[in-house]
Amino acid sequence: MASDRAPESSEAMRRMRGFAHPLGHFLSESFHFLGLFAIGGATVWAAAKAFIEMTGKGHASIEDLLLLFIYLEIGSMVGIYFKTNHMPVRFLLYVGITALTRHMIGYVQKDAPPDFGILILAGGTLILALAVFIIRYASFHYPSSEASDPGRETT
DSSP, rough: HHHHHHHHHHHHHHHHHHHHHHHHHHHHHHHHHHHHHHHHHHHHHHHHHHHHHHHHSSSHHHHHHHHHHHHHHHHHHHHHHHHHHOOOOHHHEEEEEEEHHHHHHHHHHHTOOOOHHHHHHHHHHHHHHHHHHHHHHHHSSSGGGGGSSSTTTOO
């Protein structure tokens, strides 16, 4: 009797998987796209708010411009991720470099006495720049199997 139930149970599991896998994939992709649109929308909103504040001041400082570059890089990162479904790690590093540079400029402009903090910010920027170099070098010399398409950049 147990051997008679095994095929029915197996068939039921196969049918359940046949229903659950497409549903799970649909829900996962829906959440993925919703998150991308939310991040993209929030980036546009924050950039517009920063731009309006700059026009209200009547001028834009170098810190303001670097902030707009950060928003641009985040927007580009969202766009690339939306199109390719791959996170461009280099763009995260570019955001970090720009943010550290922005912070360092603001720190120096406030007439802060030169101290170890400036060296830490400069060192962090150098480390991130070296990371970009290593990633670029590695992706050129050791491409992944997915990067075999010559029209597609993975990093």
